[in-house]
Structure formats: structure tokens, C-alpha cells
Amino acid sequence: MNILVTGATGFVGRGVVAELTKRGHTVLAASREGQDVGAARGLKMDVGDLGSVQRGIGSVPDLGAVVHLVGIITEKGVQTFARVHVEATRNVLSSTPRRARYLHMSALGADPASQSGYSRSKGEAESLVRASGLDFTIFRPSLIFGPGDDFFGRVLKQLVSLPPVVPQIGDGKFPFRPVSLSDVATAFAQALDVPSSVGQTYALTGPQEYTFRELLDLELKALGKRKPILPVPIALMNVAVPLMNLLPNPPITRDQYVMLKAGNTAPPEPARTVFGLPMLHLEDLLPQIVGKKG
Template structure:
């Protein structure tokens, strides 16, 4: 199948493009830079948020996968541009090019009324996809782990290795997560392309095991060989501090990330397992490699 990945030069996109190639698909990646490292992939320059280059990139394609997503707003890269306008423009480009198959990456926890602008704009993007008239599937991954990820290889690693004598823990650390391996995310997207029973459905993508936030911190700490103690930071204090530091360019956590952490991120894997054949690799297997790999930066 001829597959266009919009936003395919970043972390998830790089893994997905490689997996699609391995499965025999013809892959075009559209990104703002228009370049990438994978031999066999056709890279084109396009900006979904600004509706530049999409019409040309979509010509001759049979499926479009939309991966554009950000967890931190910077300059003109806003949640609305990435999660709503980019979706709107990509749907229009697909319709104009005669593409029927549209697979959309949302996020587990996406809903209206959460107070998180990330989730609110993701929900608005989902609504556009559902009303598109195309053969759509929406996939909502939990925290994604793998070489180059931002949460485990970035945020948690930074918390553990910060030059302070303790590891800050948000509240009692009881928030529950069910992280999923990036290889399984790639498999779910590839399988969705050719499985009609996934049309017009949304799936939560989760891993085989639940962890509390405290357990994740301890797992990263122990894997790095650190002995620093965890220090719980009361939520009442966090509620005051995070809104103040969130706008800073190098803030370790944004208000949206904080809200999402407090909500946790987990779901029942049964529905996902009935639809896809995944390996369900565990975090413990991948974490040593994640923590020694330089993170990928999306474009």
C-alpha cells in the first residue's frame, strides 16, 4: 500500500516508517524539514498546520496516517495548530486526493472537560476525523516507551539525574499508568491499514503491565544505578508552583503535563487485543536501552 505519514520524521513516525517498509509498504513522509534518515522512504516538505505542501504529498497515495502531536507548546507550535488545524488540513488533502483510508494518532485520556488543553485539542481533532466521511480509525496510545522517547528517556531520566540529592515525586506517586512499547504502536498502525473491522472505531493502546508513578521513578532510578531517595512533593505545593514555572522556556514540567500525570493513564487492553496482534514487550526489557539513547526530536 502507498502510505503517506504526516508528521513522520519524529519519534513515533521514525519507528512506524521503518516498520511499514519492513512490511512491504511504499512510504512517503511529510514533515516541515522534508528529510530523514531512512533509505527507501520518500521524504517531502509539508506543513500540516499551515496547509502547505499537503495536496502535493497526498497525490497518488492510498492511505494517510496523521501523527503530528506535541506535548509542549513553543512559539507558533501550539496544541491547536498541531492537533486541530493540522488534522483539518490533512483530511481535506486526503479527500482531494481520493484517499479513503485515514488513521489518526490521538492519546489515551483524550476527552472534553479535562482541563488539559492537550486533551481538549486532541478531542477536537478526533471529532473532525469522525465527521470526515473517510474510512477512519483512531488509535489512542498511553505513554509510549522506546529508544528516543521523551517521557522515559527525557522527563523521568532528568528527574533522576538532576544535580540534587533527591528525586522529586509528585504527591504520593499513586497515579497509575500502562505504558506501551513503540514497536507495538507501529504494529497497531500498520495492521489497522488493512483490517476493515477497525474502520470507524477508536482503540486505546496500552502495554501489558500497570505501574504507579512512584514505581516508574524507582524503575528508572534503579536502572541508572542511582541510590537517591524519592522525596514526595505535596500536591498542594505542586498546585501552586507548577502554574508559575510552566511558562518558563526550560520548565521541567508544564501545566498540561502536570494535569495529565495527576489523572494517570491506563485502560483495559482486551478491546485492543481483539483487534491487533501485538508483541506486548515490557518496559523492563526496553528501559536500559532507552536510558542510554539520545532522544529524537520531531520536525
């Protein structure tokens, strides 16, 4: 099958492209730079530009599926949640042939009524997908882990490495159920072979739930560090986070703070059964992710 993948050069994009090409599909790796991704030929396309999207998608003969992965975690300049998550999705949807399958990367917690700009824009994009008339499948992953990830490999690593004590927000009981990149890539690829997944929305979560405190402990252990963990009261964080956001590169944005307090978890079923996911464990890959093994 000829498949176009947006956001193909990103962390998730590379994993999905690799899984699709491994299964014998012909993949076009769409990105603003247009670079090749593994065995997939690069295709220069700016999802924020409707004309660019129309030309890119229109250039693929016998297009069988579009996998839309483009997304941002923080806003910067013109790259806002509304532009990247909502407008770009509208551009891709309107340019996708009716005959093609459409697979959409959303996020756990997506909700048009969310207080988080990220989650709100993801929810608005989902509404566009459902109204598109395409044969769609929506995936809502939790935190995605794997070599090269941003959260465990950079954000959490810096949080437990840089300060003399590790700050813990509140009581640290916010729940998370991280999912491996391998599970996410498998779900996207398998959906093309599972007709019953058309019109469905699936949470993508891992086999085990952790509190934020447990994630801090796991990160410290993987790095071979021993440090005290200092709880920071929510009332203090409510004052500190807005002040941090006056900095050019705040350690945590207001939006990330809202999402963190909400947690990020859901049961792994039915995605585990429907797509036969391997359900890899965070502990098995964390040393490699933080650079202590492999």
C-alpha cells in the same frame, strides 16, 4: 500500497515508517524538512499550511492510506495545540481522497471537555476525524517507550538524576500503562489489513500498569542509582507549578501537571487481540532507553 505518513521524522513516525516499509508498502515520509526516513522517500509538507498539504497529498499517485502522526507535547510560539492538533488535522482530512484509509494518532485521555489543553485539542481533533466521512481508525496511546523516547529517555531520567533527592508528586499513586513503540507501530500497520477496524477507536497500552512511584523506582534501577524519594504534597505543587511556568523552560508545564494527576491508563484489550500486538514490557527495554545497555 502507497502510504503518506505525516510527522514521519519524529520518534513515533520513524517507528511506524519502518514497520510499514518492512511490510512492503511504499511510504512517503512527510515533514517540514522533507528528509528521507530509512527506505521511505522524504516529502516536504507543512501540515499547518492547507496549500502545502494539498500539494503534498495530491502528489502521491494511487494513494492508499494517510497516517497522521503530527503532534506536540508542549506549546511554543505559534506551535499551539489548537494549530498543530486541530487545524493541521482539519487540513489533512480535507485533503485526503475519499478512497484512502485514514489512520489517526490521538492520545489516551483525549476529551474536548478536558482541563488539559493537550487532551482537549486531541479530543477536538478526534471529533473532526469522526465527522470526515473517511474510512478512519483512531489510536489513543499511553506513554510510548523505546530507544530515543522523550519521557523515559529524557524527562524521567533527568528527574531522578539531577536533584540530590527524587521529587514525587503527591502520594505517587497516579496509574500509567506505558506501551512500546513496537506495539504502536504494529497496530498502525495491522489496521490497514483489518477491515473491522474502520470507524473504531483503540486505546494502545502495555501489558502492565504502574504507579508513578513505581516508574521512579524502575528508572532509578535501570540507571543503577540509589536515591531517596521525597513526596511533595499536592497543595505545594499547586503553588509551585505556576511559579515554575514563569521560567523559559519549566521542568513541568501546567498542562503536563494536570495530565500527570489524571494518570494515563486503560486496558490493553481489544487492540492486543485485534492487531496481534507483541506487548513488550517496559523493564526489558528501560536499560537500553536510558543508555545503560545496548
